[in-house]
Amino acid sequence: MARFRLRISPGRLVIFVAATMLAAAFAMPMLYAVLSSIKPLEEITKVPLQWLPESLDSLRLNNFTEPLARNDFARYLANSMFVSGAVTLSSVVFCTMAGYSLSKFSYFGRDTFFMLILITLMIPLEVVFIPMLIIVRELGMNNSYWGLIVPVMITPFGVFWMRQFIMTIPDDYAEAARIDGLNEFQIFWRIIFPMCVPALGALAIFTFMSNWNSLIWPLIVATRQDLWTIPVGLVAFESEFARPLNYIFAMAVVAVLPTVILFAFLRRRLLSGIAMVGIKG
Amino acid sequence: MRRFFGVRPPGYVLRLHFAGILFLLPTLLFAVVFLIGPIAVAVVYSFTKFSMLSAPRFNGGANYLAIAQMPAFWEALYVTGKYIFLRLAVIFVIAFFMAHIVQTRILGAGVFQSIYFLPYVFPLAVTSVVWKIFFQARGLMESLTDLLGIAPISWLTDGDWALVAILITTVWSGVGYYSIILLAGLQTIPRSVWEASVVDGLTAPQRFIYVTLPMLRPTLFYLLVVGTVNTIQGFDPFLVMTDGGPGNATEVIGLLIFKQGVVNFRMGLASAMSVIVLLIIFALTLVQHRLLRWKV
Amino acid sequence: MxxxxxxxxxxxxxxxxxxxxxxxxxxxxxxxxxxxxxxxxxxxxxxxxxxxxxxxxxxxxxxxxxxxxxxxxxxxxxxxxxxxxxxxxxxxxxxxxxxxxxxxxxxxxxxxxxxxxxxxxxxxxxxxxxxxxxxxxxxxxxxxxxxxxxxxxxxxxxxxxxxxxxxxxxxxxxxxxxxxxxxxxxxxxxxxxxxxxxxxxxxxxxxxxxxxxxxxxxxxxxxxxxxxxxxxxxIGSPPMNFVRGAIRRDNGLSFVSTDGAVACGAPPALDAYAGRDVVLGVRPEHLRPATPQEGRFEAALTRVEPLGSELILYLDAGVNELVCRLPADVPLGDSRLHLTCAVEVLRFFDPETERRIS
Structure with a gap:
């Protein structure tokens, strides 16, 4: 992608035109939603459709401020931040610990446990959310931040990912540290963990994104409104008040902003992470 | 432990391996409760009648029997299968084209890639809410069909069109992700193989059929299984956009379980359905294993 | 300690x-x-x-x-x-x-x-x-x-x-x-x-x-x-040449390779091995060209690797290939060379145990 070959042939021209049309089709809904988020309601519902706000005066920034202040969206935003952040943090620490354990130590049952992780890798929470809810209720964690965080705080994928990465770190580092006099916890925390940063970065992005984006689990585990995350809040808002489209569009923009910013800054790492998972399985 | 060392190892080595187990301990506990737990609970509760309000009561295979005789369940499986097939078929075609664009490195390839991928980072629930508005009367889609001179389509309330509307939404949302993986697969094909096929006089379509597709087999299988699982679990748009309707034209299996369990409080029945879906996913994974002989 | x-x-x-x-x-x-x-x-x-x-x-x-x-x-x-x-x-x-x-x-x-x-x-x-x-x-x-x-x-x-x-x-x-x-x-x-x-x-x-x-x-x-x-x-590069053969007692002890192409004197310590099979070891740097009169055996030159300061010669002596390392300035006449070496530098090994006979 770094170098473009400026060579014009009929075939390439056709591809270029098709690619542009496809990109326009893909970009149009995003553009429309973003533009609608700053328009007054009357302009959004106008027929025939118009793209740009009629005048600068009709720009509505209170599309954002109103629902954030009055309809608890600020709270949803904070909840989403807290839950996604906490899950990401714990996932990064525990998955690395487990990956280290599964790749650099030998003890009875290690490989069995790893096989188990591989099998659960294919089981999506969205299929077992009912029994999961039963367990979480039994533990008294429903309708609390614990219920939002704990059941997803470690992912089999994360363990698998970190194990594969730590396998590529030569044993020599831990051995050198052992001779150097570090205890096993220090070896992990001061040597192995910092060496995992490249893999941790990708894992952190994936984990944050998938938790920021998740709907079903937060929806069923938290019935109390003050625990709702942004997707839950937006879905509820839309089904409750179907008409304030300007607010819905504005809040949709707010909801996608964090992951879009992540993508903008970490595009290369994110894409290569996906590619790596795809190739290695 | 003796198995690993032959003789009893010195204390410091035992302590070292014990430390290794300690590192696994949090994950081990987590896995027992939140990974294995739900499966075990699903199996156990699938043989009970349970509404969360009263204690579960063993009712034998009544749930499974009820499911077998429940047209809605089989319909949901059918709709799910149809949806998965259509979604993956459309995605494969478009994703191939997207991967091709990036691979041929035409002007602006990086920008194109970013635009195609961007919808994937949006929360699917948010995407669904926004597209629901697009598909409603006097929404964005109606303006577009007007422009083309087509009569307004009642996207979300017409039994034939509702699934198409959701397909458009989820293809838009997910295709960029699949194109990245396809691209990665394409790039594992050595350049020399392409060049050899050119020297051998293969035309572009022939090259695609005889060289590209066979060499992409591992990637395609991976996409097939991951795509299936992702598609089963991503039922947010169904919940948000149609709630299974009109009628139950778009009631997919995930949504059916959700409704039975969370809305109707028929937890035992929902658990039994989960078990069946788990078995299906398990079988799919097994098939994938056999076909690819995954190396860990 | x-x-x-x-x-x-x-x-x-x-x-x-x-x-x-x-x-x-x-x-x-x-x-x-x-x-x-x-x-x-x-x-x-x-x-x-x-x-x-x-x-x-x-x-x-x-x-x-x-x-x-x-x-x-x-x-x-x-x-x-x-x-x-x-x-x-x-x-x-x-x-x-x-x-x-x-x-x-x-x-x-x-x-x-x-x-x-x-x-x-x-x-x-x-x-x-x-x-x-x-x-x-x-x-x-x-x-x-x-x-x-x-x-x-x-x-x-x-x-x-x-x-x-x-x-x-x-x-x-x-x-x-x-x-x-x-x-x-x-x-x-x-x-x-x-x-x-x-x-x-x-x-x-x-x-x-x-x-x-x-x-x-x-x-x-x-x-x-x-x-x-x-x-x-x-130890040593190129490695030591090994030649299989036997110790004979005619007039004094001598070593003759299995195919008869290599023959040389043997030290008295090998008396006990007279009539038995042994392996002769000679280092490439100990072999040197000689006149036909003083040469212990004759070999055909098959390949020369000039390394600048020295030459590595590959020689054909019956069934055995020998390697010889010489200073670069030693003149090579013919494609057939007569070679010799001091008796003291010859090492003999027992073919069964592969141990050196001393």
Whole structure:
């Protein structure tokens, strides 16, 4: 992608035109939603459709401020931040610990446990959310931040990912540290963990994104409104008040902003992470 | 432990391996409760009648029997299968084209890639809410069909069109992700193989059929299984956009379980359905294993 | 007293065959012992057992008179330089070198002093604030050695420390390690598969094969008095020529190769082998051209490798191929050469046991 070959042939021209049309089709809904988020309601519902706000005066920034202040969206935003952040943090620490354990130590049952992780890798929470809810209720964690965080705080994928990465770190580092006099916890925390940063970065992005984006689990585990995350809040808002489209569009923009910013800054790492998972399985 | 060392190892080595187990301990506990737990609970509760309000009561295979005789369940499986097939078929075609664009490195390839991928980072629930508005009367889609001179389509309330509307939404949302993986697969094909096929006089379509597709087999299988699982679990748009309707034209299996369990409080029945879906996913994974002989 | 002692040490991984068999070895204080052998001979495993990175299946290991079988590596008072250096990538050179002292709660000023001292010895004072990724291969090598020096251990362990360097750097670092040993006078144990490193560095060399020590000796003794055919063939480049044949007693003892093409006199020590099969070993550098009269045997020249300062000749002598190493200025006349060598440099081996007959 770094170098473009400026060579014009009929075939390439056709591809270029098709690619542009496809990109326009893909970009149009995003553009429309973003533009609608700053328009007054009357302009959004106008027929025939118009793209740009009629005048600068009709720009509505209170599309954002109103629902954030009055309809608890600020709270949803904070909840989403807290839950996604906490899950990401714990996932990064525990998955690395487990990956280290599964790749650099030998003890009875290690490989069995790893096989188990591989099998659960294919089981999506969205299929077992009912029994999961039963367990979480039994533990008294429903309708609390614990219920939002704990059941997803470690992912089999994360363990698998970190194990594969730590396998590529030569044993020599831990051995050198052992001779150097570090205890096993220090070896992990001061040597192995910092060496995992490249893999941790990708894992952190994936984990944050998938938790920021998740709907079903937060929806069923938290019935109390003050625990709702942004997707839950937006879905509820839309089904409750179907008409304030300007607010819905504005809040949709707010909801996608964090992951879009992540993508903008970490595009290369994110894409290569996906590619790596795809190739290695 | 003796198995690993032959003789009893010195204390410091035992302590070292014990430390290794300690590192696994949090994950081990987590896995027992939140990974294995739900499966075990699903199996156990699938043989009970349970509404969360009263204690579960063993009712034998009544749930499974009820499911077998429940047209809605089989319909949901059918709709799910149809949806998965259509979604993956459309995605494969478009994703191939997207991967091709990036691979041929035409002007602006990086920008194109970013635009195609961007919808994937949006929360699917948010995407669904926004597209629901697009598909409603006097929404964005109606303006577009007007422009083309087509009569307004009642996207979300017409039994034939509702699934198409959701397909458009989820293809838009997910295709960029699949194109990245396809691209990665394409790039594992050595350049020399392409060049050899050119020297051998293969035309572009022939090259695609005889060289590209066979060499992409591992990637395609991976996409097939991951795509299936992702598609089963991503039922947010169904919940948000149609709630299974009109009628139950778009009631997919995930949504059916959700409704039975969370809305109707028929937890035992929902658990039994989960078990069946788990078995299906398990079988799919097994098939994938056999076909690819995954190396860990 | 021996600084390091292996007493009847054996090692196997799980139920697999033994990789080390009944190994006994003494290393004296201040000695530079090199463990050398082909890959898979168990030399690295031996070193790792001493470090405590592998358990000892059988036997005992002593460091400074103390049995260390059950000791954690950190309590064995050793330092190790790894093949890939194992420098912690997220720490500066200074942090890398200081880590051990820090976790042992050595006083801050002393840490700084010892790190600076080690850096001066190795000439890496200017690199102390850099990260390993900003260093060249040779510099990383020095830091790895520096990390060992600051600990002032009883024993330095080196596990193929030069094999990741290019040929030129390897020679340079080899010299530096030798100089370091001379300067510190510490006990060092060094594992390598490269016989040149072994010969140039070791005050003694232990040649290993298949988990057993074949011979422990000073470098020249190893070269001149190899204990068996493996050592004779492993030490020296090009390797020693071996010719199968038998000892005859006509007028005096003589050796005649199986095909009769090579014949020469044999020392009286081989009297007991008269009429029996033996293997003759002669080093390439001991063969020299001669006139037909004084030549011991005749061979056809098949190939010449000119190396600048010397020539390597490949010769056909009946069924045996011989290699001969000559100064570059020796004139080569014909494609058939007459060769000779002193009787004293000939080595004879028992074909059954492969041991040298002395």
């Amino acid at each position: 021996a600084e390091v002692e292996f007493r009847n040490v054996s090692k196997r991984f799980g139920r697999s065959p033994y990789v080390i068999r009944d190994l006994s070895l003494d290393v004296d204080h201040g000695e530079f012992l090199v463990l050398v052998g082909p890959s898979g001979c168990g030399k690295s495993t031996t070193l790792r057992m001493l470090a405590g990175l592998e358990t000892i299946t059988d036997g005992e290991v002593f460091i400074d008179g103390r049995r260390v079988n059950e000791l954690h590596p950190r309590d064995r008072d050793i330092a190790m330089v790894f093949q890939n250096y194992a420098l912690y990538p997220h720490m500066s050179v200074r942090q890398n070198m200081a880590l051990n002292l820090k976790v042992r709660s050595v006083a801050r000023e002393e840490i700084v002093g010892r790190v600076d001292h080690a850096a001066r010895i190795l000439g890496i004072e200017k690199l102390l604030d850099r990260r390993p990724s900003e260093l060249s291969g040779g510099q990383r090598q020095r830091v790895a050695v520096g990390r060992a020096i600051v600990r002032e251990p009883k024993v330095f362990l080196f596990d193929e420390p030069l094999s990741n360097l290019d040929a030129q750097l390897r020679v340079q670092m080899r010299t530096e390690i030798g100089a370091l040993h001379a300067r510190l006078g510490a006990t060092m144990i060094y594992v390598t598969h490269d016989q040149v490193e072994a010969m140039t560095l070791g005050s003694r060399i232990a040649v290993m094969l298949d988990g057993t020590v074949q011979q422990v000796a000073r470098p020249l003794e190893l070269f001149n008095e190899p204990a068996n055919m493996f050592v004779a063939g492993f």
